[in-house]
Amino acid sequence: MTALNSRRLFLTASICALCRPEVAISSQQDAAVKVVDKAVLDINQIINSGDTERNMLRSFEKVFNAYADVPTIAKYALGRDARTASEVQIKDYTEAFSSYFATKYGKRFREFIGGRIEIVNVEKGKKYYMVNTIAHMPAYEPFDVDFLVSDQKGRPLIFNLIIEGVNMLLAERQEIGALLDRNSGKIDALIGDLKSQ
Amino acid sequence: MRNFLLILLVLGLAACSAPLEHGISDPFEASNRKAHQINKSLDKKVVRPIAILYGDSTPLKVQSVVNNISMNFSLPGHTINHILQGKLKSASKSSLKFVVNSTLGVGGIYDASSGLALETQKTDFGETMARWGVGEGPYLDIIVLGPSNQRDGVGRIVDIIFDPIGLIGAGPKSVATLTSIGLGLSARSQFRESIDSMLYESTDSYAQSRLFFLQNRRYVLGTAQAEPYIDPYN
Numbered sequence: 001m002t003a004l005n006s007r008r009l010f011l012t013a014s015i016c017a018l019c020r021p022e023v024a025i026s027s028q029q030d031a032a033v034k035v036v037d038k039a040v041l042d043i044n045q046i047i048n049s050g051d052t053e054r055n056m057l058r059s060f061e062k063v064f065n066a067y068a069d070v071p072t073i074a075k076y077a078l079g080r081d082a083r084t085a086s087e088v089q090i091k092d093y094t095e096a097f098s099s100y101f102a103t104k105y106g107k108r109f110r111e112f113i114g115g116r117i118e119i120v121n122v123e124k125g126k127k128y129y130m131v132n133t134i135a136h137m138p139a140y141e142p143f144d145v146d147f148l149v150s151d152q153k154g155r156p157l158i159f160n161l162i163i164e165g166v167n168m169l170l171a172e173r174q175e176i177g178a179l180l181d182r183n184s185g186k187i188d189a190l191i192g193d194l195k196s197q
Numbered sequence: 198m199r200n201f202l203l204i205l206l207v208l209g210l211a212a213c214s215a216p217l218e219h220g221i222s223d224p225f226e227a228s229n230r231k232a233h234q235i236n237k238s239l240d241k242k243v244v245r246p247i248a249i250l251y252g253d254s255t256p257l258k259v260q261s262v263v264n265n266i267s268m269n270f271s272l273p274g275h276t277i278n279h280i281l282q283g284k285l286k287s288a289s290k291s292s293l294k295f296v297v298n299s300t301l302g303v304g305g306i307y308d309a310s311s312g313l314a315l316e317t318q319k320t321d322f323g324e325t326m327a328r329w330g331v332g333e334g335p336y337l338d339i340i341v342l343g344p345s346n347q348r349d350g351v352g353r354i355v356d357i358i359f360d361p362i363g364l365i366g367a368g369p370k371s372v373a374t375l376t377s378i379g380l381g382l383s384a385r386s387q388f389r390e391s392i393d394s395m396l397y398e399s400t401d402s403y404a405q406s407r408l409f410f411l412q413n414r415r416y417v418l419g420t421a422q423a424e425p426y427i428d429p430y431n
Contacts, residue, residue: 072430107390107394108390108394127428139260150430160427171405175405
């Protein structure tokens, strides 16, 4: 058996709930599941490491930077104002957003301590794949976490997260929009505000 | 009982269109925002501190038992709503699960039915009304109850007043009430980072909680109309 085949078998096994064996998986779909599989593996490892909060947040930031398309998420969150901003502003804003994003969602994943995330299904959308996972928590009913993956950047990256129907891109656009309003629509003030969070 | 039938009749008549929902309808925003502020200070001063005390001092296994009992006591309410929704298979499953867990599972302490394929989605009267075609109506932030909408706000109140646990006896009723408070505190403690982030760290906590509630509720009921999978690459 070639290395490629064994990798494929492993992936197929890890998402066995979804695919009947006779269904061939496209290589793109394979890659989409693989990126979520890797991210989930890392997240599961971090939440069960018993590490300090600070170290965990640092580890999560690495996971986000490796598997998520944070610049695209940042740009979507900024909405229409992304079009009028200068290149330098976009660069500064994306940097500030990345660290805000890592802390915020790192804390969120930290709540899964003692639990685990399990990949159960993958669906093909128009230009993306949605990888369905279930978060199992010790004392609560399990809940759905969907990872949306696109390869528009040349490699598969996670660009959205939907937790029990709550869409991260929409939540971040609302939040950044409110933050921009608080700073009278001035993007430089928004950047400063993000950095101070 | 006559009042209950009257409510059903009125709601039945109100049902005229399929409840596919999108966007945000919030004509009561000013008063909703006031209720949101009251709920926030209620959380900050009472709920959050008690929840953290309870969550940090009670072993997870004990919390889990309390949560199981609470979820077991919510099953008769699910059964009633399953029947009202015409889902007789779900109704028989949820009622059987209640019987098995209450007897073999010692009042719901153990999930004795876990291998019996009796899992059903939890449900409520808000969902029943949605199935009857009642639209969600305007968004409401209700004091103590929190984010809701017109339909589900009415649903919550109907579920509380007509909870069939009350028919079983005063003992089970108080256990149900106490364990449901336990479940609420346990969840507030477990998900404290997410809830704190939404309530105390977001720029407009009212708008965030409104967005979260509406998306989650439509997802649970399967009534979301808008394509939720935005393409940010366009």
